[in-house]
Amino acid sequence: MCADTAAPPIDYRNTVFLPETAFPMRAGLPQREPEWLARWERIGVYDRLRSSAAGRAPFVLHDGPPYANGHLHIGHALNKVLKDMVVRSQQMMGKDARYVPGWDCHGLPIEWKIEEQYRARGLNKDDVDTVAFRQECRRFAEGWIDVQREEFKRLGVTGKWDKPYLTMDYHAEAVIADEFMKFLMNGTLYQGSKPVMWSPVEKTALAEAEVEYHDHTSHQVWVRFRVIAGDALFTRTPTDVVIWTTTPWTIPQNRAVAFGPEIAYGLYEIIGRPEDSSATIGQRVILADKLAEGVLAQAKLVGPEMVRRLADVSSDDLKAMVMAHPFRGVEGGNGEWDYDVPMLPGGHVTDDAGTGFVHTAPSHGDDDYQLGVKFGLPMTYNVEADGSYRADLPLFGGQHIITPEGKEGPANVSVIKQLAYSGALFAKGKFKHQYPHSWRSKAPVIYRNTPQWFVAIDKTLDDGMSTYGDTIRKRALNSINQLVEWTPATGRNRLHSMIEARPDWVLSRQRAWGVPLTCFVKKGARPDAPDFLLKNAEVNARIRAAFEAEGADVWYVQGFKEKVLQGIVNPQDYEQVFDVLDVWFDSGSTHAFVLRDREDGSPDGIADLYLEGTDQHRGWFHSSMLQACGTKGRAPYRGVLTHGFTLDEKGMKMSKSLGNTVAPQEVIGEYGADILRLWVAQSDYTVDLRIGKEILKGVADSYRRLRNTMRYMLGALAGFSEAERVDPAQMPELERWVLHRLAELDAQVREGYAKYDFQGVFQKLFAFCTTDLSSLYFDIRKDALYCDAPSSLRRRACRTVMDILFHRLTTWLAPVLVFTMEEVWLERFPGEDSSVHLVDFPETPADWRDEALAAKWDRLRDVRRVVTGALEVQRTAKVIGSSLEAAPVVCLDRDDLGMDAESFAELCITSGLKLTTGAPTTDAFVLPEVPGVAVRFEPASGQKCERCWKVLPDVGTHRHPGTCQRCNDALG
Known part of the structure; x- marks a missing residue:
């Protein structure tokens, strides 16, 4: 006899419609992404979009130009990826989204690199022909543009890469000059002598956007100014006003002392002194009461046995005072400082720090300058371009404040020693604080009075563009409030406050690589004379035409002045200006030669969006606003988006010295550009990103x-x-x-x-x-x-x-x-x-x-959660291996599921399910957050279908062995 043997199970795997795709799980992005880049370029995706989008509403994101001098850093990647996501999303939402990338090509960083190359070869820049030097700068910029273009494209950024805009293109230079000449013609351009941020290393004025602040240890001194006129209370007994400064080198330029009219002052007498103090018993000093104790402590005068307060000092008392300069009558001074020093009221004086009095050198600080203008104080010209005192300044001639190498010179110490020698030094020390540095040379800068070219932003304009105001400042503030959408909204307040408080715009730089200030001044005329500046439309047209044909280099070619002035005025009557424009004017003018002049620009010359980092509130957003308000009468943009800076994982600022930088090239090499882009998309860009x-x-x-x-x-x-x-x-x-x-x-x-x-x-x-x-x-x-x-x-x-x-x-x-x-x-x-x-x-x-339907499915999903929770308990206990082995009983407190048991079992991925209402059994599973639902586990009855793995009673009763009804029918 033969024993019964069960038939082997049939393998139904080939009858199941499993997913089929060659799409790999491993992306291999670093290797494969360049293939897609090449493909997009080959099929011309960007240009095809422009063609197919013809007639659509345009959306123009105007690119803030990066500087063409180095490999990209992670901040560049963040910025360009954000821009790309804006452009692509706007395009796919039905716009004609145009993106013309650009580069900032002129300016000191490039010039500085060429000078470094010269110094390395023992050459002197000043011995080289200006045009030849400028050509070297141009070639340097061209090289880095090619490098950066490929690095930007590697990020997957779409745009008109084959025809970007460059501020050094001939047309761009011609338009920049033309935009400058509009300020010349509308009367806002003037030459003034004002204190500006000055780099002794680079020997040029700097804009605020070119300055960064770093910790710096300065000398601090408390200096006595002897009262020589005023109420008898202050003159019959020697009395001094004490000032505090962290720039002792400015003392030789002092022209006044300022006080705060709302500050309480007192007269203090020194009645005792320790042995190591330089104070004199019987000496009297005037100080702000709030600050007196701290100031006296600096001179080691602490306690009632050392100092007593004699009297109040009123504003009227102070206004009547005249003081002597600390170096008045000093040996070897040659009378340089033998003038009176007035006491003046100043709204900028506070009693938060110092002494309550501010030493005022109009040539070396904006507050000082403004006070000087108000009260007619004379300017001084004691500091040269290289950061040294003029050679013939008594006592200190030729000494550097900051050396050409960016180090502290001897000037501060020399002044302090002279103060001590003159008996004017009340106390001294060191002070660590945030001090301005050039972001290029990283060296400290100084405020220096020097003739510069300015745009008057409060001058009334009669140019037919007064919709948003009749001055540049008014137009800018009204544009900010009425015309621009800010993302995030805080950007509005930031730019508004900056423009509301800013001084006139300094346009000139004493360098070689840039667009020159294309103007001529009359020989022998005073800067405030009506005919000082040559204002002639035909001359301007000739200049622009020459720049279009030959670029801005032509300005430096011998005979150019005669060429453009001949037949209009006598060239011998005028001098040509050779300062170059601040590069922020270059980039601020881009709206004209990109948005206005290009076919793929903006129909109205206004961008839908400017997008940069938060530092550009004082940079590109700012200069573009001022420039356009002077030449267009309004902002050149309808929207401004700002993003934060990039930090390391601990929230620290990235620094090569700390070794915590993340280079985009490294991220792309390890993960691919899409991971870098995804990091941008997952981050809140409105704050600093880690x-x-x-x-x-x-x-x-x-x-x-x-x-x-x-x-x-x-x-x-x-x-x-x-x-x-x-x-x-x-x-x-x-x-x-x-x-x-x-x-x-x-x-x-x-x-x-x-x-x-x-x-x-x-x-x-x-x-x-x-x-x-x-x-x-x-x-x-x-x-x-x-x-x-x-x-x-x-x-x-x-x-x-x-x-x-x-x-x-x-x-x-x-x-x-x-x-x-x-x-x-x-x-x-x-x-x-x-x-x-x-x-x-x-x-x-x-x-x-x-x-x-959505509300119904919210309920279904809640109930399903309780079912899957109950099954997970059984799976963990190894009662079941799969949810298909279950046929749970679901007890509801109300019959509101709106679905039969078979359909709900499908949702719960169980082979069966029973729906009931009423009180659940005590062993039922519940979730507190889903009240009114209880689930009791029951195993599914029947056999497992060999094809779909459901456990059903009908399995094994059909033509195809081991199948359920559904699978049997599917097999035919």
Whole structure:
């Protein structure tokens, strides 16, 4: 006899419709991204978009030009990626989004590099022909533009890379000169002698935007000014006003002392002294009462046995005072300082620090200068361009304040010694504080009085452009308040306060590499004379035409003055100005030669957006505003977006010396540019952003999860055709709920991109992909996709929704993950002319939204959570291995599920399920946050289907062995 033997199980794996895709899980971005870059260039994506977008509403993001002198740093990458996400998202929302990259090419950093090369070869820049020197600067800039262009393109940034704008192009130089000459002609240009930030190392004036503040230890001195006239109380007994300063070198330039009219002052008498004090018993000093104790302590005069207060000193008392300069009558002074020093009221004087009195040198500080203008104080010219005192200044001639190497010279110490010798030094010490430095040479700067060219921003203009005001300042402030949308909103206050308080604009620099101040001055005329500046439209036209043809170098060619003035005025009557324009004027003028003059500029010459770091409130946003308000009458932009700076993972400022810098090239080499772009999208750019190895690992993990979602979708859509498509009205509820979520997301994504809220857009899409799709929809529909017959409505509806999802997710994410979404797109739609970046966001039908259905599914998901929680307990206890082994009993406190048990079992991915109402059993599983729902575990009854793995009673009763009814029918 033979024993009965069971038939071996049939392998149904080949009958299951598993996902099929060649899309790799490992991205290999560092190696593959250059292929897509080359492809985009080959098929001309940017130019094709311009052609196909003709007639659309334009959107112009005007590029703030980076400086052409070095490899990109992480801040550059942040900036350019943000710009790219703006441009791409605006394009895909139906705009003609244009982006013309540009470069700032003139200025001191490049000139400084060429000078360094000269010094290394033992050459002197001043011995070289100016035009030849400028040509070397031009070649240097051209080299770095090529390097930076490739580095920017490697980030996946789209734009008109084959035709960028350069401030050193001939047309650009001609327009910059022309814009300057508009200030010449409207009367706002003037030559004045004012204290400006001056770099003794670079021997030029600096704009505030070219200055950075670093810790610096300065000398501090308390200096006595002897009262020589005033009330008898202060003259019959020697009495001194004590000032405090951290710039002793400015004492030889003192012309007044300022006091605060609202400050309480007192007269103090020294009645005792320690042995090591230089104070004199019986000496009297005047100090602000609030500061007196601290000042006297500096002179080691502490306690009532040392000092007593004699009397109040009123504002009237102070106004009547006249003092002697501390060096008055000094041996070897040759009478240089034998003048009276007035006491003047000053609104800038406080009793927060110092002595309550401010030493005033009008040539070396803006507050001092303004006070000098108000009261007619004389200016001094004691400090030369190299940071030294003029050679014939008694006692200190030729001594440097700051040496040409950027170090402290002997001037401060010499002045302090002379103060001590003269008996005027009350106390001295060292003081650590934030001090201005040139951001190029990193050396300290000084305030120095020097003739410079200025634009008067409060001069009334009669130029027919007074809609927003009749002065540059008024136009700027009104533009800020009325015309510009600020992202974040705090940017408005920052720029407003800066422009509200700023002085006139210093335009001139004493350098060689830049656009010259194209003007002529009359020989022998005073700067305030009406005919001092030559104002002639024909001369201006000749200059512009020459610059268009030959560039700004032509200004320095022998005979140019005679060429442009001949036949209009006598060239011998005029001198040519050879200062160059501040580079902020160059970049501030870009709206004219980019937005106004280019075919791909802006129809009205105004940008929709300027986007830079927060430092540009005092830089490009600022100079562009002033420049345009003088020549256009309003701001050159409708929107301004600012981002923070990049920090390391600990929140520290990046520094090469600390070794905590993160170079974009290194990130791209390890992870790929898409990971760097994703870091930008995941970050809140309105504040400072942190980046480092651990942060990038987290970003890479998010990327992998997103890539998994796209890969699964591609696999599920293998072979999808239009014949399968199902109308939404015929779809099951689950699919219609997904469509509802897409309709919600469509509005949120468009609103987020419109507000430049990339973090918000990505968070919503990432949450949708990981929570709504991967953890819910894909999980539930795996069974239908794998096991339903191809003709089943459920499977066709699922694949239709997958196709809809594909088109929206790939396009919604394309502005962020430019390379990955291209890879995903080409996996389905290969072809030489195919690209996700050539399509728009799909329009989403409004009738997909179904709030009633959404509310129902919120309830279903809550109940499902309790079921999955109950099953997880059994899985952990190893009672079951899969949810398909369960057929739980779900007890509800109310019959509101709106779904039968079989359909809800499908949602819970169980083989069966029972719905009941009433009181649950005591062993039922509950979740406190989902009241009124209890779940009791029950195992599924029946056998496991060999094809779909559900445990059902009918398994084994059909033609195909080991299958359930559904699988038997699918097998035919």
